[in-house]
Amino acid sequence: MKPANVRRLSGMLALAGLATLAGALLPPQGDVRAQQAKAPDLAPLPEAKFNKDQAELGRFLFFDVRLSGDAALSCSTCHDPRKGWTDGQALGKGYPASEYFRNTPTILNAAFKARFMWDGRLDGSDVGTLVRDMITEAHTMNMDSRLMQERLKQVPEYVAMWGKFRKDDINGMRVYGVVGEFVKSVVSRNVPIDRFLKGDQSALSSEAKEGYALFKGKANCVSCHNGPLGSDGKLHRTGVPENPEVWNTPLRAITMLRHYSTSGMPNYMNARTDVGSYAITKDERDIGKFATPSLRDLKYTAPYMHNGMFKTLPEVVEFYGKGGGAGGELKPLNLSESEKRALVAFLESLSGDPVVVEVPKLPEYKARTFGKN
Numbered sequence: 001m002k003p004a005n006v007r008r009l010s011g012m013l014a015l016a017g018l019a020t021l022a023g024a025l026l027p028p029q030g031d032v033r034a035q036q037a038k039a040p041d042l043a044p045l046p047e048a049k050f051n052k053d054q055a056e057l058g059r060f061l062f063f064d065v066r067l068s069g070d071a072a073l074s075c076s077t078c079h080d081p082r083k084g085w086t087d088g089q090a091l092g093k094g095y096p097a098s099e100y101f102r103n104t105p106t107i108l109n110a111a112f113k114a115r116f117m118w119d120g121r122l123d124g125s126d127v128g129t130l131v132r133d134m135i136t137e138a139h140t141m142n143m144d145s146r147l148m149q150e151r152l153k154q155v156p157e158y159v160a161m162w163g164k165f166r167k168d169d170i171n172g173m174r175v176y177g178v179v180g181e182f183v184k185s186v187v188s189r190n191v192p193i194d195r196f197l198k199g200d201q202s203a204l205s206s207e208a209k210e211g212y213a214l215f216k217g218k219a220n221c222v223s224c225h226n227g228p229l230g231s232d233g234k235l236h237r238t239g240v241p242e243n244p245e246v247w248n249t250p251l252r253a254i255t256m257l258r259h260y261s262t263s264g265m266p267n268y269m270n271a272r273t274d275v276g277s278y279a280i281t282k283d284e285r286d287i288g289k290f291a292t293p294s295l296r297d298l299k300y301t302a303p304y305m306h307n308g309m310f311k312t313l314p315e316v317v318e319f320y321g322k323g324g325g326a327g328g329e330l331k332p333l334n335l336s337e338s339e340k341r342a343l344v345a346f347l348e349s350l351s352g353d354p355v356v357v358e359v360p361k362l363p364e365y366k367a368r369t370f371g372k373n
């Protein structure tokens, strides 16, 4: 690295300790989030709203490998319902000949997120754009929207399902929203914390109740983890250690650098670490910041954090107990062993019954002409 770059990077690290102004640079957040900022606490999950006919076609498409360029993978390859709608790995897979540099998040409750992606780069109110990214990005499904459209038009069952909500032919751009309606339908079920928040005192064990008190009190997790998802939807630096597998696996490092390059991050060829939201905002105060994730259904979504560095919830609580990692915003919590166990018991009460859907039997191609464009 040239001396000028060394100076620049150390400047960035010094700035990284300063106050946070990140929120202003990313998409605006909805009313729900504004309300939860006033009185930080957890809240019951709202009812899911989605278009049933679109979600039904979306369910088929979610499992259909024909939505990826070389028909190698579907959404469900990486967001597998049997693995909490993740891939169960620390770091994500990718389209053949690529691998990802972050953990694959669950799609559970995505409908209620303020922002998508670990670095918060996409607006949570726009699921269609998120789905478009997943389908068209070279490292996920590498699909061209026109090719997808022509493929789907030659599956008569899909044409019939499309006809239930639209009069025109299947349209590539609209398919994103249709898959999005299915994503919105995938929500937690029968969660102890929701029953408790609605007044059922018996829904939490006494240990979990003690954990909740710590969560809101001594440990103050609630300052960032609040609202229906246990997320303020904002960017924070907790100092989770780097996962060495990212830089040590060239295919992962390549995807990371490609992400930096596409985002227009200055001086990206000198980056060896996951800079988080900085790549998006280019604000040096955002180096190492990530969007606060949901705390729901953690039972099914290990390993944890943007890079899967923690395998279990006790490991996560241990990390917070020590005041997080280097350069983060957190302070040591001085938790006793029984307090740590109580926090873990509480985190477990934020998981509901497993959410599984019927895996559809996919209909086959049957080429025919439509007589119009």
Ligand code: HEC
Residues within 6 Å of the ligand: 062, 073, 074, 075, 076, 077, 078, 079, 092, 093, 094, 095, 100, 102, 103, 104, 105, 106, 107, 110, 113, 115, 116, 117, 118, 119, 130, 131, 134, 135, 139, 140, 141, 179, 183
């Ligand atoms: C090759 C693996 C892979 C495939 C295929 C894939 N995803 Fe993802 N998905 C990811 C990864 C990795 C992320 C997180 C990326 C990041 O944060 O940088 C993600 C993020 C998401 C998110 C945002 C979750 C959050 O909490 O921010 C949703 C929703 C989602 N994907 C849905 C889908 C849908 C729908 C499809 C199919 C159209 C799909 N994904 C296909 C790996 C994949």
Ligand code: HEC
Residues within 6 Å of the ligand: 118, 215, 219, 220, 221, 222, 223, 224, 225, 235, 236, 237, 238, 239, 240, 290, 291, 292, 293, 294, 295, 298, 301, 303, 304, 305, 306, 307, 316, 317, 320, 321, 329, 330, 343, 347
């Ligand atoms: C300053 C804000 C902040 C505070 C306070 C905070 N967290 Fe977090 N939490 C985050 C952020 C940001 C992440 C994601 C970090 C990353 O991936 O690098 C996270 C991640 C997590 C995860 C992993 C979720 C997943 O799906 O991978 C768990 C579990 C968690 N926090 C629990 C807690 C608990 C328990 C406390 C209190 C002891 C706490 N957090 C306090 C911001 C915070």
